[in-house]
Amino acid sequence: MAQSKKKWVAFKSNATVPGDVMGEDNDQKMQVGEPVQLPESYANHVVQDGFAAFCDAPKKTAPKKSGGGQSxxxxxxxxxxxxxxxxxxxxxxxxxxxxxxxxxxxxxxxxxxxxxxxxxxxxxxxxx
CATH class of the missing domain: 1.20.5 (Single alpha-helices involved in coiled-coils or other helix-helix interfaces)
Known part of the structure; x- marks a missing residue:
């Protein structure tokens, strides 16, 4: 299932995405609110059915030089x-x-x- 177009979604509850949708061997467990990139047709499906909402891609942040991360x-x-x-x-x-x-x-x-x-x-x- 080779689809080039993908969309970012965040699930409204913990969910499992079939591995073949993700192009992997095993099913993937998704956490609430965590952005995940899915094939467009599957992303549209989970949003339409109310399981997820479209979201922006997660922002990449530069690592902090001191302190080693967020408090x-x-x-x-x-x-x-x-x-x-x-x-x-x-x-x-x-x-x-x-x-x-x-x-x-x-x-x-x-x-x-x-x-x-x-x-x-x-x-x-x-x-x-």
């Missing part, structure tokens, strides 16, 4: 920012889904999903 506080702040961004994307995705199913039998379920995503975002915002 625990810096790591916690970066992780909190990443969770907040993922929650904001989840609200945006849920809102778009609700708009797409408005007036159908799926509207109630979409409203519940939006409310849950908004509650999670509110909890993260009040914690920071």
């Amino acid at each position: 625990a506080e810096e790591k916690a702040a970066a992780e909190a920012a990443q969770k907040l961004a993922a929650a904001q994307q989840a609200v945006s995705d849920a809102d778009l889904h609700l708009k797409s199913v408005a007036g159908t039998a799926d509207e109630g379920e979409a409203r519940e999903a939006l409310a849950a995503a908004e509650a999670e975002l509110d909890a993260l915002q009040s914690a920071s």
Whole structure:
């Protein structure tokens, strides 16, 4: 399965991607919010089904000359920012889904999903 075009996505929950999709022998376990580059068709599939959201490629940072890396506080702040961004994307995705199913039998379920995503975002915002 040789596909040249790829997209970056971040999964909304821990997920397993089949090895053949990744071009590897073994399935790959993905962590919440961690950017991963997938073949375009599979990336579109997991985003459309609500398992992931499109994201930017991870930024490459130059290694620090002193101290040898991020402090625990810096790591916690970066992780909190990443969770907040993922929650904001989840609200945006849920809102778009609700708009797409408005007036159908799926509207109630979409409203519940939006409310849950908004509650999670509110909890993260009040914690920071």
